[in-house]
Amino acid sequence: xxxxxxxxxxxxxxxxxxxxxxxxxxxxxxxxxxxxxxxxxxxxxxxxxxxxxxxxxxxxxxxxxxxxxxxxxxxxxxxxxxxxxxxxxxxxxxxxxxxxxxxxxxxxxxxxxxxxxxxxxxxxxxxxxxxxxxxxxxxxxxxxxxxxxxxxxxxxxxxxxxxxxxxxxxxxxxxxxxxxxxxxxxxxxxxxxxxxxxxxxxxxxxxxxxxxxxxxxxxxxxxxxxxxxxxxxxxxxxxxxxxxxxxxxxxxxxxxxxxxxxxxxxxxxxxxxxxxxxxxxxxxxxxxxxxxxxxxxxxxxxxxxxxxxxxxxxxxxxxxxxxxxxxxxxxxxxxxxxxxxxxxxxxxxxxxxxxxxxxxxxxxxxxxxxxxxxxxxxxxxxxxxxxxxxxx
Amino acid sequence: xxxxxxxxxxxxxxxxxxxxxxxxxxxxxxxxxxxxxxxxxxxxxxxxxxxxxxxxxxxxxxxxxxxxxxxxxxxxxxxxx
Numbered sequence: 001x002x003x004x005x006x007x008x009x010x011x012x013x014x015x016x017x018x019x020x021x022x023x024x025x026x027x028x029x030x031x032x033x034x035x036x037x038x039x040x041x042x043x044x045x046x047x048x049x050x051x052x053x054x055x056x057x058x059x060x061x062x063x064x065x066x067x068x069x070x071x072x073x074x075x076x077x078x079x080x081x082x083x084x085x086x087x088x089x090x091x092x093x094x095x096x097x098x099x100x101x102x103x104x105x106x107x108x109x110x111x112x113x114x115x116x117x118x119x120x121x122x123x124x125x126x127x128x129x130x131x132x133x134x135x136x137x138x139x140x141x142x143x144x145x146x147x148x149x150x151x152x153x154x155x156x157x158x159x160x161x162x163x164x165x166x167x168x169x170x171x172x173x174x175x176x177x178x179x180x181x182x183x184x185x186x187x188x189x190x191x192x193x194x195x196x197x198x199x200x201x202x203x204x205x206x207x208x209x210x211x212x213x214x215x216x217x218x219x220x221x222x223x224x225x226x227x228x229x230x231x232x233x234x235x236x237x238x239x240x241x242x243x244x245x246x247x248x249x250x251x252x253x254x255x256x257x258x259x260x261x262x263x264x265x266x267x268x269x270x271x272x273x274x275x276x277x278x279x280x281x282x283x284x285x286x287x288x289x290x291x292x293x294x295x296x297x298x299x300x301x302x303x304x305x306x307x308x309x310x311x312x313x314x315x316x317x318x319x320x321x322x323x324x325x326x327x328x329x330x331x332x333x334x335x336x337x338x339x340x341x342x343x344x345x346x347x348x349x350x351x352x353x354x355x356x357x358x359x360x361x362x363x364x365x366x367x368x369x370x371x372x373x374x375x376x377x378x379x380x381x382x383x384x385x386x387x388x389x390x391x392x
Numbered sequence: 393x394x395x396x397x398x399x400x401x402x403x404x405x406x407x408x409x410x411x412x413x414x415x416x417x418x419x420x421x422x423x424x425x426x427x428x429x430x431x432x433x434x435x436x437x438x439x440x441x442x443x444x445x446x447x448x449x450x451x452x453x454x455x456x457x458x459x460x461x462x463x464x465x466x467x468x469x470x471x472x473x
Binding site: 044047048049050081085088089092095096097326330332333334336337338340341 | 415416420431
Protein backbone atom coordinates (compact mmCIF):
# COMPACT_ATOMS: atom_id res chain seq x y z
CA UNK A 1 0.00 0.00 0.00
CA UNK A 2 1.20 3.51 -0.75
CA UNK A 3 1.06 6.73 1.16
CA UNK A 4 -0.66 9.69 -0.47
CA UNK A 5 1.16 12.17 1.72
CA UNK A 6 4.42 11.70 3.63
CA UNK A 7 3.12 12.24 7.16
CA UNK A 8 0.04 10.02 6.91
CA UNK A 9 -0.18 6.28 6.42
CA UNK A 10 -1.92 4.72 3.44
CA UNK A 11 -5.59 5.58 4.03
CA UNK A 12 -6.66 1.94 3.79
CA UNK A 13 -5.13 1.21 7.19
CA UNK A 14 -7.56 3.46 9.08
CA UNK A 15 -10.45 1.73 7.35
CA UNK A 16 -9.03 -1.70 8.14
CA UNK A 17 -8.51 -0.80 11.81
CA UNK A 18 -12.12 0.34 12.00
CA UNK A 19 -13.81 -2.34 9.91
CA UNK A 20 -11.53 -5.37 9.84
CA UNK A 21 -8.57 -5.14 12.25
CA UNK A 22 -7.65 -8.72 11.32
CA UNK A 23 -8.23 -8.87 7.57
CA UNK A 24 -7.71 -11.53 4.93
CA UNK A 25 -5.71 -9.88 2.14
CA UNK A 26 -3.80 -10.99 -0.91
CA UNK A 27 -0.18 -9.87 -1.19
CA UNK A 28 0.51 -7.85 -4.32
CA UNK A 29 3.90 -9.36 -5.10
CA UNK A 30 3.08 -13.07 -4.97
CA UNK A 31 -0.65 -13.41 -4.41
CA UNK A 32 -0.35 -15.27 -1.11
CA UNK A 33 -3.35 -14.77 1.16
CA UNK A 34 -2.40 -13.66 4.65
CA UNK A 35 -3.99 -12.08 7.71
CA UNK A 36 -3.15 -8.41 8.03
CA UNK A 37 -3.19 -7.20 11.63
CA UNK A 38 -3.53 -3.41 11.82
CA UNK A 39 -4.64 -2.58 15.38
CA UNK A 40 -2.42 -2.16 18.45
CA UNK A 41 -4.21 -4.63 20.71
CA UNK A 42 -4.24 -7.48 18.19
CA UNK A 43 -0.65 -6.70 17.14
CA UNK A 44 0.49 -7.18 20.74
CA UNK A 45 -1.51 -10.39 21.02
CA UNK A 46 0.28 -11.92 18.00
CA UNK A 47 3.76 -10.70 18.91
CA UNK A 48 3.46 -11.81 22.55
CA UNK A 49 2.67 -15.40 21.59
CA UNK A 50 5.61 -16.92 19.72
CA UNK A 51 4.39 -20.46 20.37
CA UNK A 52 1.30 -19.81 18.26
CA UNK A 53 2.86 -17.29 15.86
CA UNK A 54 6.20 -18.57 14.66
CA UNK A 55 9.05 -16.54 13.18
CA UNK A 56 10.52 -19.63 11.54
CA UNK A 57 10.60 -18.81 7.83
CA UNK A 58 10.52 -22.55 7.03
CA UNK A 59 7.07 -23.03 8.60
CA UNK A 60 4.19 -23.70 6.22
CA UNK A 61 2.35 -20.49 5.47
CA UNK A 62 5.18 -18.13 6.44
CA UNK A 63 4.82 -15.05 4.21
CA UNK A 64 8.10 -14.98 2.31
CA UNK A 65 8.89 -11.76 0.65
CA UNK A 66 11.71 -12.44 -1.71
CA UNK A 67 13.04 -15.91 -1.17
CA UNK A 68 12.20 -18.98 0.90
CA UNK A 69 15.92 -19.88 0.99
CA UNK A 70 17.39 -20.47 4.41
CA UNK A 71 18.91 -17.35 5.98
CA UNK A 72 22.58 -17.63 6.96
CA UNK A 73 23.41 -19.33 10.30
CA UNK A 74 22.94 -16.96 13.22
CA UNK A 75 19.98 -15.04 11.72
CA UNK A 76 17.95 -15.38 14.88
CA UNK A 77 15.17 -13.01 13.85
CA UNK A 78 13.99 -15.85 11.61
CA UNK A 79 14.09 -18.49 14.36
CA UNK A 80 11.94 -19.66 17.27
CA UNK A 81 13.12 -20.83 20.70
CA UNK A 82 15.27 -22.63 21.65
CA UNK A 83 17.68 -21.61 18.86
CA UNK A 84 16.48 -18.02 18.98
CA UNK A 85 17.03 -17.86 22.73
CA UNK A 86 20.50 -19.38 22.49
CA UNK A 87 21.69 -16.94 19.83
CA UNK A 88 20.00 -13.89 21.29
CA UNK A 89 21.48 -14.60 24.72
CA UNK A 90 24.94 -14.68 23.19
CA UNK A 91 24.37 -11.16 21.94
CA UNK A 92 22.21 -9.60 24.65
CA UNK A 93 25.19 -8.91 26.93
CA UNK A 94 26.43 -6.47 24.25
CA UNK A 95 23.28 -4.38 24.62
CA UNK A 96 23.00 -4.16 28.39
CA UNK A 97 22.63 -0.72 29.93
CA UNK A 98 26.21 -0.47 31.22
CA UNK A 99 27.62 -1.41 27.79
CA UNK A 100 25.46 1.20 26.10
CA UNK A 101 26.52 3.88 28.58
CA UNK A 102 30.13 3.00 27.79
CA UNK A 103 29.39 3.67 24.12
CA UNK A 104 27.90 7.11 24.78
CA UNK A 105 31.22 9.05 24.68
CA UNK A 106 32.09 7.28 21.46
CA UNK A 107 28.75 8.24 19.89
CA UNK A 108 29.22 11.82 21.10
CA UNK A 109 32.66 11.90 19.47
CA UNK A 110 31.27 10.59 16.18
CA UNK A 111 28.44 13.15 16.23
CA UNK A 112 30.76 16.03 17.12
CA UNK A 113 33.11 15.06 14.33
CA UNK A 114 30.22 15.03 11.85
CA UNK A 115 28.86 18.38 13.03
CA UNK A 116 32.38 19.90 12.91
CA UNK A 117 32.51 18.89 9.25
CA UNK A 118 29.09 20.39 8.54
CA UNK A 119 29.97 23.70 10.25
CA UNK A 120 33.24 23.90 8.40
CA UNK A 121 31.59 23.38 5.01
CA UNK A 122 28.85 25.90 5.87
CA UNK A 123 25.18 25.86 4.90
CA UNK A 124 23.33 24.31 3.23
CA UNK A 125 23.85 20.60 3.82
CA UNK A 126 21.88 17.49 2.95
CA UNK A 127 21.44 15.85 6.35
CA UNK A 128 20.86 12.43 4.77
CA UNK A 129 24.31 12.47 3.17
CA UNK A 130 26.11 14.35 5.93
CA UNK A 131 24.50 12.76 9.03
CA UNK A 132 21.87 10.05 8.58
CA UNK A 133 24.01 7.71 6.46
CA UNK A 134 27.49 8.20 7.98
CA UNK A 135 26.61 8.36 11.68
CA UNK A 136 25.15 4.85 12.17
CA UNK A 137 27.85 3.45 9.88
CA UNK A 138 30.61 4.94 12.01
CA UNK A 139 29.04 3.70 15.24
CA UNK A 140 28.46 0.18 13.95
CA UNK A 141 31.98 -0.13 12.58
CA UNK A 142 33.31 0.83 16.05
CA UNK A 143 30.95 -1.68 17.63
CA UNK A 144 31.97 -4.51 15.34
CA UNK A 145 35.63 -3.54 15.58
CA UNK A 146 36.36 -2.76 11.95
CA UNK A 147 40.07 -1.84 11.85
CA UNK A 148 40.90 1.76 10.98
CA UNK A 149 42.54 0.89 7.66
CA UNK A 150 39.36 -0.88 6.47
CA UNK A 151 36.96 1.88 7.45
CA UNK A 152 36.85 3.61 4.09
CA UNK A 153 36.07 0.37 2.27
CA UNK A 154 33.50 -0.64 4.89
CA UNK A 155 31.74 2.73 5.14
CA UNK A 156 31.47 3.15 1.38
CA UNK A 157 29.71 -0.20 1.08
CA UNK A 158 27.46 0.09 4.11
CA UNK A 159 26.19 3.45 2.91
CA UNK A 160 25.11 1.94 -0.40
CA UNK A 161 22.55 -0.16 1.55
CA UNK A 162 20.76 3.04 2.47
CA UNK A 163 20.93 4.68 -0.93
CA UNK A 164 18.04 4.34 -3.32
CA UNK A 165 19.74 5.61 -6.45
CA UNK A 166 21.57 2.31 -6.87
CA UNK A 167 20.35 -0.67 -8.87
CA UNK A 168 19.16 -3.90 -7.32
CA UNK A 169 22.23 -5.62 -8.75
CA UNK A 170 24.52 -3.09 -7.10
CA UNK A 171 22.74 -3.67 -3.78
CA UNK A 172 23.19 -7.42 -4.04
CA UNK A 173 26.82 -7.00 -5.01
CA UNK A 174 27.43 -4.78 -1.99
CA UNK A 175 25.66 -7.19 0.36
CA UNK A 176 27.82 -10.04 -0.76
CA UNK A 177 30.95 -7.87 -0.46
CA UNK A 178 29.92 -7.03 3.10
CA UNK A 179 29.29 -10.68 3.94
CA UNK A 180 32.74 -11.51 2.59
CA UNK A 181 34.18 -8.67 4.61
CA UNK A 182 32.52 -9.90 7.84
CA UNK A 183 33.96 -13.38 7.16
CA UNK A 184 37.37 -11.73 6.80
CA UNK A 185 36.84 -9.79 10.03
CA UNK A 186 35.92 -13.02 11.85
CA UNK A 187 39.17 -14.63 10.60
CA UNK A 188 41.15 -11.58 11.68
CA UNK A 189 39.65 -11.48 15.21
CA UNK A 190 40.04 -15.21 15.52
CA UNK A 191 43.81 -14.76 15.12
CA UNK A 192 44.09 -11.37 16.76
CA UNK A 193 41.30 -10.68 19.30
CA UNK A 194 40.52 -7.09 20.31
CA UNK A 195 38.02 -5.33 22.59
CA UNK A 196 35.03 -5.56 20.26
CA UNK A 197 31.82 -7.45 19.63
CA UNK A 198 33.13 -9.84 17.00
CA UNK A 199 36.07 -10.84 19.24
CA UNK A 200 33.76 -11.42 22.20
CA UNK A 201 31.34 -13.54 20.15
CA UNK A 202 34.25 -15.66 18.94
CA UNK A 203 35.63 -16.01 22.45
CA UNK A 204 32.20 -17.12 23.61
CA UNK A 205 32.03 -19.60 20.79
CA UNK A 206 35.32 -21.12 21.96
CA UNK A 207 34.70 -21.02 25.70
CA UNK A 208 31.00 -21.83 26.02
CA UNK A 209 30.54 -23.62 22.73
CA UNK A 210 26.92 -22.39 22.63
CA UNK A 211 27.34 -20.65 19.28
CA UNK A 212 29.36 -21.73 16.26
CA UNK A 213 31.87 -19.58 14.44
CA UNK A 214 29.51 -19.41 11.45
CA UNK A 215 26.72 -18.23 13.72
CA UNK A 216 29.00 -15.55 15.17
CA UNK A 217 29.61 -14.27 11.64
CA UNK A 218 25.87 -14.44 10.91
CA UNK A 219 25.04 -12.46 14.04
CA UNK A 220 27.52 -9.73 13.05
CA UNK A 221 26.01 -9.55 9.55
CA UNK A 222 22.50 -9.43 10.98
CA UNK A 223 23.42 -6.53 13.26
CA UNK A 224 24.76 -4.61 10.32
CA UNK A 225 21.71 -5.22 8.13
CA UNK A 226 19.09 -4.83 10.86
CA UNK A 227 20.73 -1.99 12.73
CA UNK A 228 22.01 0.28 10.05
CA UNK A 229 19.26 1.05 7.57
CA UNK A 230 16.54 1.36 10.20
CA UNK A 231 18.50 3.88 12.27
CA UNK A 232 19.67 5.85 9.23
CA UNK A 233 16.05 6.26 8.11
CA UNK A 234 14.81 7.06 11.59
CA UNK A 235 17.39 9.86 11.79
CA UNK A 236 16.18 11.25 8.46
CA UNK A 237 12.46 10.92 9.17
CA UNK A 238 12.69 12.09 12.77
CA UNK A 239 14.70 15.15 11.79
CA UNK A 240 12.32 15.91 8.90
CA UNK A 241 9.42 15.73 11.35
CA UNK A 242 11.13 18.11 13.78
CA UNK A 243 11.75 20.54 10.92
CA UNK A 244 8.11 20.26 9.85
CA UNK A 245 7.02 21.41 13.34
CA UNK A 246 9.51 24.19 14.19
CA UNK A 247 7.67 25.33 17.35
CA UNK A 248 7.97 21.85 18.84
CA UNK A 249 11.59 21.62 17.73
CA UNK A 250 12.31 24.96 19.41
CA UNK A 251 10.61 23.77 22.63
CA UNK A 252 12.84 20.69 22.54
CA UNK A 253 15.95 22.82 21.96
CA UNK A 254 15.08 24.98 24.96
CA UNK A 255 14.28 22.03 27.21
CA UNK A 256 16.49 19.00 26.55
CA UNK A 257 14.72 17.14 29.37
CA UNK A 258 11.91 16.63 26.84
CA UNK A 259 14.24 14.57 24.65
CA UNK A 260 13.41 11.05 25.83
CA UNK A 261 9.68 11.58 25.45
CA UNK A 262 10.21 13.30 22.10
CA UNK A 263 12.19 10.32 20.81
CA UNK A 264 9.35 7.93 21.74
CA UNK A 265 6.81 10.12 19.96
CA UNK A 266 8.98 10.39 16.85
CA UNK A 267 9.44 6.61 16.85
CA UNK A 268 5.68 6.15 17.13
CA UNK A 269 4.89 8.69 14.44
CA UNK A 270 7.61 7.70 11.95
CA UNK A 271 7.84 3.94 12.28
CA UNK A 272 10.38 2.95 9.66
CA UNK A 273 9.38 -0.71 9.31
CA UNK A 274 6.80 -0.14 6.61
CA UNK A 275 6.23 -3.70 5.50
CA UNK A 276 5.30 -5.30 8.80
CA UNK A 277 6.42 -8.28 10.87
CA UNK A 278 5.70 -11.72 9.44
CA UNK A 279 4.60 -14.80 11.32
CA UNK A 280 3.25 -18.29 10.56
CA UNK A 281 0.40 -19.66 12.67
CA UNK A 282 1.30 -23.00 14.28
CA UNK A 283 -2.10 -24.03 15.68
CA UNK A 284 -5.74 -23.10 15.21
CA UNK A 285 -6.46 -20.00 17.25
CA UNK A 286 -8.20 -16.62 17.27
CA UNK A 287 -6.82 -13.12 16.92
CA UNK A 288 -9.41 -10.85 18.47
CA UNK A 289 -12.58 -12.57 17.30
CA UNK A 290 -11.25 -13.85 13.98
CA UNK A 291 -10.45 -17.55 13.55
CA UNK A 292 -6.95 -18.29 12.31
CA UNK A 293 -5.89 -21.73 11.08
CA UNK A 294 -2.63 -23.57 11.50
CA UNK A 295 -0.46 -22.79 8.47
CA UNK A 296 -1.95 -19.32 7.89
CA UNK A 297 0.45 -16.45 7.30
CA UNK A 298 0.15 -13.31 9.43
CA UNK A 299 1.58 -9.81 8.91
CA UNK A 300 1.54 -7.32 11.76
CA UNK A 301 1.59 -3.76 10.47
CA UNK A 302 3.58 -1.85 13.08
CA UNK A 303 3.11 1.63 11.65
CA UNK A 304 -0.65 1.11 11.54
CA UNK A 305 -0.69 -0.11 15.17
CA UNK A 306 1.25 3.04 16.06
CA UNK A 307 -1.51 5.21 14.56
CA UNK A 308 -4.32 3.24 16.18
CA UNK A 309 -6.95 5.75 17.34
CA UNK A 310 -8.24 3.29 19.95
CA UNK A 311 -4.78 3.38 21.58
CA UNK A 312 -3.50 6.92 20.94
CA UNK A 313 -5.47 10.18 21.05
CA UNK A 314 -5.10 12.10 17.79
CA UNK A 315 -2.67 9.51 16.42
CA UNK A 316 -1.92 11.48 13.24
CA UNK A 317 -0.74 14.48 15.26
CA UNK A 318 2.88 14.84 16.35
CA UNK A 319 2.97 15.75 20.03
CA UNK A 320 6.43 15.60 21.54
CA UNK A 321 4.88 16.02 24.99
CA UNK A 322 2.76 12.87 24.63
CA UNK A 323 3.23 10.83 27.78
CA UNK A 324 4.47 7.23 27.74
CA UNK A 325 3.10 6.05 24.45
CA UNK A 326 3.42 2.27 24.20
CA UNK A 327 4.46 2.28 20.57
CA UNK A 328 5.58 -0.77 18.60
CA UNK A 329 8.31 0.86 16.52
CA UNK A 330 10.85 -1.68 17.83
CA UNK A 331 8.36 -4.53 17.62
CA UNK A 332 7.11 -6.30 20.72
CA UNK A 333 7.64 -9.58 22.53
CA UNK A 334 10.35 -12.14 21.99
CA UNK A 335 11.78 -10.50 18.89
CA UNK A 336 11.59 -6.90 20.09
CA UNK A 337 14.63 -5.05 18.74
CA UNK A 338 17.73 -6.03 20.71
CA UNK A 339 19.44 -2.74 19.85
CA UNK A 340 16.58 -0.46 20.85
CA UNK A 341 18.37 1.11 23.81
CA UNK A 342 21.43 1.77 21.65
CA UNK A 343 19.21 3.36 19.00
CA UNK A 344 17.56 5.59 21.63
CA UNK A 345 20.95 6.67 22.96
CA UNK A 346 22.25 7.46 19.47
CA UNK A 347 19.14 9.50 18.60
CA UNK A 348 19.36 11.37 21.87
CA UNK A 349 23.04 12.29 21.47
CA UNK A 350 22.50 13.26 17.85
CA UNK A 351 19.43 15.47 18.28
CA UNK A 352 20.71 17.11 21.45
CA UNK A 353 23.97 17.98 19.72
CA UNK A 354 22.37 18.99 16.46
CA UNK A 355 19.88 21.38 18.11
CA UNK A 356 22.65 22.90 20.24
CA UNK A 357 25.30 23.30 17.56
CA UNK A 358 23.14 24.14 14.52
CA UNK A 359 21.00 27.05 15.74
CA UNK A 360 18.11 28.19 13.59
CA UNK A 361 18.04 24.88 11.76
CA UNK A 362 15.47 25.02 8.98
CA UNK A 363 14.56 23.23 5.76
CA UNK A 364 16.24 24.56 2.63
CA UNK A 365 13.44 23.11 0.51
CA UNK A 366 9.64 23.02 0.73
CA UNK A 367 8.59 20.19 3.00
CA UNK A 368 6.14 19.03 0.33
CA UNK A 369 8.98 18.75 -2.17
CA UNK A 370 11.09 16.41 0.00
CA UNK A 371 11.72 13.09 -1.75
CA UNK A 372 10.00 10.63 0.60
CA UNK A 373 9.97 7.13 -0.78
CA UNK A 374 7.00 4.90 -0.91
CA UNK A 375 8.02 1.62 -2.31
CA UNK A 376 10.37 -0.03 0.12
CA UNK A 377 10.62 -2.25 3.14
CA UNK A 378 11.96 0.62 5.23
CA UNK A 379 10.24 4.00 5.01
CA UNK A 380 12.47 7.01 4.58
CA UNK A 381 13.36 10.29 2.95
CA UNK A 382 16.11 10.40 0.33
CA UNK A 383 17.33 13.95 0.85
CA UNK A 384 16.97 16.55 3.60
CA UNK A 385 18.57 19.86 2.64
CA UNK A 386 18.80 22.30 5.55
CA UNK A 387 20.42 25.58 6.47
CA UNK A 388 21.18 27.17 9.83
CA UNK A 389 22.22 30.50 11.28
CA UNK A 390 25.93 31.20 11.16
CA UNK A 391 27.39 33.42 13.82
CA UNK A 392 29.72 35.67 11.78
CA UNK B 393 10.13 -24.47 58.76
CA UNK B 394 12.67 -26.69 57.02
CA UNK B 395 13.80 -25.64 53.57
CA UNK B 396 12.16 -27.68 50.88
CA UNK B 397 15.16 -28.20 48.60
CA UNK B 398 13.20 -30.19 46.03
CA UNK B 399 10.71 -27.40 45.46
CA UNK B 400 12.53 -24.08 45.69
CA UNK B 401 10.33 -20.99 45.60
CA UNK B 402 11.39 -17.79 43.87
CA UNK B 403 10.41 -14.15 44.13
CA UNK B 404 9.96 -12.12 40.92
CA UNK B 405 11.00 -8.49 41.21
CA UNK B 406 10.21 -6.09 38.38
CA UNK B 407 11.60 -2.58 38.53
CA UNK B 408 8.66 -0.73 37.15
CA UNK B 409 10.62 2.44 36.37
CA UNK B 410 13.00 0.55 34.14
CA UNK B 411 10.35 -1.43 32.27
CA UNK B 412 9.67 -0.13 28.76
CA UNK B 413 6.97 -2.67 27.90
CA UNK B 414 9.02 -4.45 25.27
CA UNK B 415 7.08 -7.60 26.09
CA UNK B 416 9.89 -10.15 25.80
CA UNK B 417 9.21 -11.56 29.27
CA UNK B 418 5.57 -12.35 28.68
CA UNK B 419 6.32 -13.88 25.29
CA UNK B 420 8.82 -16.27 26.90
CA UNK B 421 6.98 -16.88 30.14
CA UNK B 422 3.27 -16.13 29.83
CA UNK B 423 2.56 -18.13 33.00
CA UNK B 424 4.23 -15.54 35.19
CA UNK B 425 4.29 -12.18 33.37
CA UNK B 426 1.68 -9.87 31.88
CA UNK B 427 1.42 -6.22 30.86
CA UNK B 428 -0.59 -3.91 33.08
CA UNK B 429 -2.82 -1.05 31.92
CA UNK B 430 0.17 1.24 31.54
CA UNK B 431 2.00 -1.32 29.40
CA UNK B 432 4.52 -2.20 32.08
CA UNK B 433 5.35 -5.77 32.97
CA UNK B 434 3.83 -7.24 36.11
CA UNK B 435 4.30 -10.60 37.81
CA UNK B 436 1.04 -12.55 37.93
CA UNK B 437 2.11 -13.77 41.37
CA UNK B 438 5.16 -12.51 43.22
CA UNK B 439 6.19 -15.97 44.46
CA UNK B 440 6.57 -18.83 42.01
CA UNK B 441 7.95 -22.34 41.89
CA UNK B 442 11.44 -22.40 40.38
CA UNK B 443 10.99 -22.16 36.62
CA UNK B 444 13.65 -21.90 33.90
CA UNK B 445 11.24 -19.92 31.73
CA UNK B 446 11.27 -17.16 34.34
CA UNK B 447 15.06 -16.96 34.08
CA UNK B 448 14.79 -16.84 30.29
CA UNK B 449 12.28 -14.00 30.68
CA UNK B 450 14.56 -12.06 33.03
CA UNK B 451 17.50 -12.57 30.73
CA UNK B 452 15.54 -11.39 27.69
CA UNK B 453 14.64 -8.02 29.21
CA UNK B 454 16.29 -5.25 27.14
CA UNK B 455 16.43 -2.93 30.15
CA UNK B 456 17.38 -5.50 32.84
CA UNK B 457 14.24 -4.66 34.79
CA UNK B 458 13.66 -8.19 36.14
CA UNK B 459 15.43 -9.82 39.07
CA UNK B 460 14.76 -13.18 40.66
CA UNK B 461 15.60 -14.06 44.27
CA UNK B 462 15.04 -17.11 46.38
CA UNK B 463 11.80 -16.66 48.28
CA UNK B 464 13.16 -17.66 51.65
CA UNK B 465 16.65 -16.17 51.91
CA UNK B 466 16.59 -13.47 49.22
CA UNK B 467 19.63 -14.97 47.52
CA UNK B 468 20.05 -13.82 43.94
CA UNK B 469 18.92 -16.34 41.33
CA UNK B 470 19.07 -13.95 38.37
CA UNK B 471 21.27 -12.13 37.74
CA UNK B 472 23.62 -14.40 39.58
CA UNK B 473 25.68 -12.76 42.31
